Amino acid sequence: MTRHPLTWLYVPGDRPHVVAKALAAGADVVVIDLEDAVAPDRKERARAATAELLDEPQPVPVHVRVNALDGPWAAADLAALAGRPGLSGLRLPKVTGPEQVRQVAVATPVPLYALLESALGIEHAHAIATAHPALRGISLGEADLRADLGVRADAGLDWPRSRVVVAARAAGLAPPPQSVHPDIRDLDGLAASCARGRALGFLGRAAIHPRQLPVIERAYLPTPAEIEHAETITTAAAADQGAQALPDGRFIDAAVVAMARRTLSLAYGG
Template structure:
């Protein structure tokens, strides 16, 4: 399984844009039935998405639903890979969705202070949960947060909850200025430092920036290979030539770096 690092949103009521997204180079396309679609067009967006996903797609397609009823129309479609559930606040919210669509992988989105407080409970609410993420715009609006750094704590909280639940690290939410690629790169670097992995995008031009930010650099790969080799040549804890001490946790981190460089799901 190839590890996804880029997710591209496309509004469900614009099928032409969705089809372009499917050839954009993104790892996953997220068809949005919620915020990107005007309320009066959401029925059409759902119908168009059901038509699209009635056949298999060339890459994974997730759908961000707008109501619990939408998941019933999507369940079982051959082109559906997962459902993203917005505005989850309690574990019971996810269990209700899972009951409506047995076997459909779910990605709860935490978009309120209450949801962040319940992050671990939501992450472990049901076996259908494959990952969790933040809805950063709604969270900032609720709390009056300003600036990217204000999100450090909820991002870290989500990273901890995902890891504790045995899920992959959460991806960052979208960067809203699609022309500010330098700002996007800096924000991705900061998110990576917090333990996040990959990012959702609003426009294809953001995808290469995200990919470069989250893949290991050649130097990081070289250091990881050195650590793994040193551990293989010795038993127990070892010291590298530069004096760094290497124990099991360091070796495991190096192995994850090498898996990420190969775009494999890290252990």
């Protein structure tokens, strides 16, 4: 069985040698960026290099973040990438409503992932999450969202973070990954932030440097103690399907069992 992706490594599309290194870095998904990481005068070069790479299947799933859908480059991005055998998904930046998702889904039959980066996108989170069957996930773009909201303290993003987690779940989508941690040397801060993200209901995280990948993976994979606890619960539930108390006094019911099964699925794949 295959584990749910936990690490999504962003890499600029105008640097093919860096993309090649990213493909071998151990990320679950590599995201080639045609948007924020690429200067305007290098957009065409990034698009052409990415299309050429994706003419062949890749060793790991490759997604491409295209340019903003209401901007001057997105149409050319989508046309260049359509039908490429190495493309596993498209990440759509700055989505504000469901119609944007539908328009791309009709024109480009590939799994889609919407990035919510504004107050309007957050307000429409559930409508976006249910816009089209091709949409497989939603997540936050926190740098743009901070700027849009004028948020300075991290706590100011707690509500949008919870909103996107709830919207994804209500739409039957996978839990969203966290947005990037921008300081690639602050690994302790990254680990602490991942722990908080996991507590909020996120699953995995976007990264901007390979050194962040093992920190994210450790933070999101269940610990041995969590696995042991989950196995105890599922074993007890298999013997008696009703609500019950374990020998150590812990009470379990259907909701507790569901959480335990989710932990084991993440630990062992599935």
